[in-house]
Amino acid sequence: MNSVLSLIKGFWVGTKPISSFIERFGFARSKKRRRSRVVMIVLTVLTLVMILYFLAMLAFTYWGYQTFGLLVGKPHLGLFLAMVVGCIGTMIFSFSSVSNVLYRADDVRFLSALPIASHTLALSRLAILYILYAPLYAFMTLPAVVVAAWIGGLDATFVIASLINLVIGPFVPLALVTLLVALVIRSGLAKRAGSTSKVLVMVLFMLFFIALSAMMTRSLDASGSLAFDYQAMVGSMVPLFTRLERIFSPLSLQAKGYLSLQPLLLSSLLSLAVGTLAVGVVVKTYDQNLSRVASGTARKRAKGAVTVRRRSPLSALMRREAVIIKSQSAFTFEVVGELFIPLILIGVWAVTGTIGEMATLLDAVLTLPVVEEVIFLILSLVSNMTMISSTSVSRQGPQFAQDRLYPLEASQFVCAKLLFHLLLVGATNLFYLSGALLLLGRGVTSLIWMAPLSLLSIAAVSSFQLAIDYHNPNEEWTLAQQAMKSNPNGLFGLLVMLAWIIVAALALIVLPLLGISPLLSRLLALLIAALCLLFGYRVAVSQASSALSR
Amino acid sequence: MLECAALTKRYEGKERAAVDSLSLTIGGGEIFGFLGPNGAGKSTTIRMIVGLLSPDSGTIAFRGVPSTRSVEYKRMIGYCADEPTFYEKMTGFEHLTFLSDLYQIEESRRTDRIGALSERMLLTRELNDPISSYSHGMRQKLSVIAALLHEPKLLILDEPMVGLDPKASFTLKTLLKEYAGAGNTVFFSTHVLEVAEQLCTTLGIISEGALLYNGSFADLRSQNGAGQQSLESLFLSLTEEQT
Numbered sequence: 153m154n155s156v157l158s159l160i161k162g163f164w165v166g167t168k169p170i171s172s173f174i175e176r177f178g179f180a181r182s183k184k185r186r187r188s189r190v191v192m193i194v195l196t197v198l199t200l201v202m203i204l205y206f207l208a209m210l211a212f213t214y215w216g217y218q219t220f221g222l223l224v225g226k227p228h229l230g231l232f233l234a235m236v237v238g239c240i241g242t243m244i245f246s247f248s249s250v251s252n253v254l255y256r257a258d259d260v261r262f263l264s265a266l267p268i269a270s271h272t273l274a275l276s277r278l279a280i281l282y283i284l285y286a287p288l289y290a291f292m293t294l295p296a297v298v299v300a301a302w303i304g305g306l307d308a309t310f311v312i313a314s315l316i317n318l319v320i321g322p323f324v325p326l327a328l329v330t331l332l333v334a335l336v337i338r339s340g341l342a343k344r345a346g347s348t349s350k351v352l353v354m355v356l357f358m359l360f361f362i363a364l365s366a367m368m369t370r371s372l373d374a375s376g377s378l379a380f381d382y383q384a385m386v387g388s389m390v391p392l393f394t395r396l397e398r399i400f401s402p403l404s405l406q407a408k409g410y411l412s413l414q415p416l417l418l419s420s421l422l423s424l425a426v427g428t429l430a431v432g433v434v435v436k437t438y439d440q441n442l443s444r445v446a447s448g449t450a451r452k453r454a455k456g457a458v459t460v461r462r463r464s465p466l467s468a469l470m471r472r473e474a475v476i477i478k479s480q481s482a483f484t485f486e487v488v489g490e491l492f493i494p495l496i497l498i499g500v501w502a503v504t505g506t507i508g509e510m511a512t513l514l515d516a517v518l519t520l521p522v523v524e525e526v527i528f529l530i531l532s533l534v535s536n537m538t539m540i541s542s543t544s545v546s547r548q549g550p551q552f553a554q555d556r557l558y559p560l561e562a563s564q565f566v567c568a569k570l571l572f573h574l575l576l577v578g579a580t581n582l583f584y585l586s587g588a589l590l591l592l593g594r595g596v597t598s599l600i601w602m603a604p605l606s607l608l609s610i611a612a613v614s615s616f617q618l619a620i621d622y623h624n625p626n627e628e629w630t631l632a633q634q635a636m637k638s639n640p641n642g643l644f645g646l647l648v649m650l651a652w653i654i655v656a657a658l659a660l661i662v663l664p665l666l667g668i669s670p671l672l673s674r675l676l677a678l679l680i681a682a683l684c685l686l687f688g689y690r691v692a693v694s695q696a697s698s699a700l701s702r
Numbered sequence: 703m704l705e706c707a708a709l710t711k712r713y714e715g716k717e718r719a720a721v722d723s724l725s726l727t728i729g730g731g732e733i734f735g736f737l738g739p740n741g742a743g744k745s746t747t748i749r750m751i752v753g754l755l756s757p758d759s760g761t762i763a764f765r766g767v768p769s770t771r772s773v774e775y776k777r778m779i780g781y782c783a784d785e786p787t788f789y790e791k792m793t794g795f796e797h798l799t800f801l802s803d804l805y806q807i808e809e810s811r812r813t814d815r816i817g818a819l820s821e822r823m824l825l826t827r828e829l830n831d832p833i834s835s836y837s838h839g840m841r842q843k844l845s846v847i848a849a850l851l852h853e854p855k856l857l858i859l860d861e862p863m864v865g866l867d868p869k870a871s872f873t874l875k876t877l878l879k880e881y882a883g884a885g886n887t888v889f890f891s892t893h894v895l896e897v898a899e900q901l902c903t904t905l906g907i908i909s910e911g912a913l914l915y916n917g918s919f920a921d922l923r924s925q926n927g928a929g930q931q932s933l934e935s936l937f938l939s940l941t942e943e944q945t
Contacts, residue, residue, distance in 0.1 A: 472789065478791060559804070
């Protein structure tokens with residue numbers, strides 16, 4: 153037990169996950185790179201606002217279903233929804249990390265060579281996984297607990313259940329993902345299909361999660377406001393929830409446990425049993441799986457497919473960006489998810505029958521005088537909601553130092569990263585824009601202004617995002633998610649994107665509503681985007697120059 | 703000619719400078735061995751020369767091109783790090799092709815260079831394997847090939863013999879001699895004094911950031927009145943005097 157604790161402590165001291173996260177906000181003392189106090193405070197406040205906003209949205213949703221549950225004799229409904237969101241969410245977010253934390257991290261390779269019993273190492277890695285993801289589970293479920301306590305009041309059972317579920321709630325999702333990963337490694341799938349298999353499983357998880365969300369959002373009232381149409385919900389949602397409760401009966405039991413002791417006991421025993429099973433399987437197979445993962449890296453490439461064709465440095469650097477993304481499943485998943493969310497959403501709406509309602513909503517949008525601008529802004533928001541550029545340097549990790557050796561100008565690195573971003577995000581955005589215009593019967597002539605504005609705005613936003621990452625890249629990550637998913641630079645990049653959407657909305661929607669001609673407002677938006685790109689590019693090159701000569 | 707003038711580098715939070723007013727001049731055709739105990743400032747000096755670190759003060763120039771004109775300067779340099787890092791998912795061949803693209807090496811030239819160097823370093827068979835499957839020695843060989851690929855005028859190697867098998871080590875020594883024989887400059891650090899003694903035309907001994915000696919092995923002997931004393935004992939007496 154002492155060894156397990158020492159290993160956990162070692163991981164904590166060695167990676168400092170919390171302090172490194174905070175340091176990235178600029179709180180660390182540094183003589184040379186002291187950030188402006190004002191910028192630091194603004195970033196912190198904005199981040200806190202985003203977190204609070206997300207918490208409020210969750211609490212509001214849970215509140216709606218908890219209240220609805222009381223009306224239809226399901227007083228645990230909001231809690232059940234939270235358990236489902238917590239369970240699926242933890243599974244989705246932890247999936248790309250489990251394999252890394254348990255088997256592939258650099259420190260595992262180093263530790264497995266030390267005289268540590270394999271079960272000790274396995275237990276320590278499982279505990280680290282729990283420590284990393286239990287807060288996420290709490291974040292997703294606690295708003296429902298607070299809402300349920302607010303609506304139904306507190307009693308001893310509720311308090312005990314809250315404490316127990318806070319501790320053992322993450323067991324089931326983490327155990328399921330852990331078992332799945334162990335199975336994938338054991339079956340040899342990880343070796344053969346590499347990151348592709350992981351991405352596929354992740355996309356399936358995501359589809360499932362979005363399908364659930366889509367089913368939930370069908371109950372908003374016809375005005376589209378954030379009020380629940382309970383009358384409509386009784387007819388359509390009660391059978392749906394009854395079915396869902398049957399499918400997720402352990403989670404239903406867990407939710408009922410907040411109100412009664414017997415289900416609490418049963419669900420706790422079940423969680424402990426699933427957790428114990430996963431621990432047992434991981435411990436028992438740890439040595440073999442470590443060895444499988446290690447031997448997986450020794451596979452040989454097919455010969456004869458090599459080429460010496462000369463490319464420009466720009467093209468070589470762009471290809472390298474793709475190699476870096478493919479090198480970690482966490483990166484691949486993040487990028488695939490960000491690029492294809494609109495398609496996934498449409499698929500889910502089609503599957504769940506929500507697409508008809510979306511069409512009705514669109515009909516209302518189509519009557520607006522600025523319909524094309526609205527479509528453009530929605531798709532611009534979706535496409536720019538990406539961390540491809542804002543974590544591009546961080547993804548290179550320790551390899552970033554190599555860039556300082558190459559005989560290239562900072563502008564070449566920046567251009568390669570921006571063009572790579574444009575190739576992925578710009579191309580998908582143009583595809584979505586064309587598809588949306590055709591589906592809505594608007595014709596593609598609007599692409600004359602939409603396409604340049606789209607590409608200019610994506611390049612402008614990504615140049616600022618790149619500047620952010622060049623300013624303070626995370627070169628020392630141990631787990632891949634520290635470079636992308638948990639990298640505050642990605643968050644700051646999203647703030648840049650939001651700022652652009654506000655500016656674009658002012659130019660494209662507010663000005664025409666004030667009587668300015670649409671042509672003039674579009675030209676103005678183009679001019680703003682071009683100026684932003686010029687300025688953003690200069691900032692990115694200047695930050696890159698200073699990072700490359702550090 | 704490589705010229706380092708009054709190079710100084712101090713790391714944050716450290717009172718003592720890692721490299722303190724170091725001045726060096728190494729001519730073409732020379733093999734310069736850079737020796738010093740652990741933490742003496744060898745790697746810091748090398749990292750400043752190759753452009754991985756900026757000096758706090760002092761200047762570096764090669765063939766009259768200051769390191770501040772970075773693109774032109776870096777084009778003339780080949781660097782083999784003590785712990786080479788690679789994009790693990792690339793094959794050795796892809797890595798070399800990537801570097802060829804960055805250095806803009808002609809197609810026919812790169813094919814010849816990759817073929818000849820990998821054959822000499824005995825890495826031809828493994829070039830199409832992912833780098834993640836390479837042993838330490840294979841990585842070292844790949845790093846040497848990568849450093850020589852664009853025919854640099856100045857070759858800098860940090861502990862290049864570590865991890866190499868005897869045959870590869872011998873090949874590398876021969877290669878370095880041929881390379882310097884063609885008028886190029888070789889700068890390498892090592893802890894293996896026998897290698898330095900066999901290979902180097904000039905020596906630099908650094909301790910606690912200061913250059914204690916810069917010159918030929920014969921001069922070192924005569925200056926210290928050491929007769930047939932080995933380089934090891936000369937090195938020890940010099941660095942112990944300093945500490």
